[in-house]
Amino acid sequence: MKVTTYQVPETDFQFTPENLELAKSYMTRYPEGRQASAVIWLLYLAQEQNGGWLSVPAIEYVAGFLNMAPIRVHEVVSFYTMFYTEPRGKHHIQVCRTTSCWVRGSDDIVKSCMQAAGISKLGETSEDGLFTVSEVECLGACCNAPMFQLNEGDYFEDLTPERAAEIVEELRAGKTPKPGSQTGRLSSEPEGGATTLTEIQADSRGDA
Numbered sequence: 001m002k003v004t005t006y007q008v009p010e011t012d013f014q015f016t017p018e019n020l021e022l023a024k025s026y027m028t029r030y031p032e033g034r035q036a037s038a039v040i041w042l043l044y045l046a047q048e049q050n051g052g053w054l055s056v057p058a059i060e061y062v063a064g065f066l067n068m069a070p071i072r073v074h075e076v077v078s079f080y081t082m083f084y085t086e087p088r089g090k091h092h093i094q095v096c097r098t099t100s101c102w103v104r105g106s107d108d109i110v111k112s113c114m115q116a117a118g119i120s121k122l123g124e125t126s127e128d129g130l131f132t133v134s135e136v137e138c139l140g141a142c143c144n145a146p147m148f149q150l151n152e153g154d155y156f157e158d159l160t161p162e163r164a165a166e167i168v169e170e171l172r173a174g175k176t177p178k179p180g181s182q183t184g185r186l187s188s189e190p191e192g193g194a195t196t197l198t199e200i201q202a203d204s205r206g207d208a
Ligand code: FES
Pocket: 096, 097, 098, 099, 100, 101, 102, 137, 138, 139, 140, 141, 142, 143, 145, 147
């Protein structure tokens, strides 16, 4: 099946054979002639392969791959905050600062993470290259505020400044801190435990 016609330009970036196959499979999800719709998928792929950020060659490689003018892809990259044009630390801590998290103390979570990571300015990367700390807008876990997201994956919820610092130390030590609620509550149940449907066992709610 013909995917599309494209000319990949000569750049310092190229998809690995595995990512090349993935990129082609993403493009088949769109009607013929609409392969540019796969741009977000391909940028994510390129960002992941490039160590968590998009260099100009990587952006322009994706543009060539999709037969798009490079400026169109630069526009996408500069619009969405989940694309990064500078190297990030190995652990990118993104603290939510929107209303629910803010009223529950996100400012203190940010300070605590920065102090533990050895960072003096938001968005900075620690000298050891291990940590970047940023503030982001609502990540959809408002019930368990305050919280942060680690890289493109786990959520750490119901944080306190002390627990946030501990998580940073665990990451520094090469450990894998347990994601989810840091107080042990199930999903978004009340802090004091379930008050309704209490006869239903945790494992039958799919949370245990
Ligand atoms: S306000 Fe922080 S997750 Fe929604």
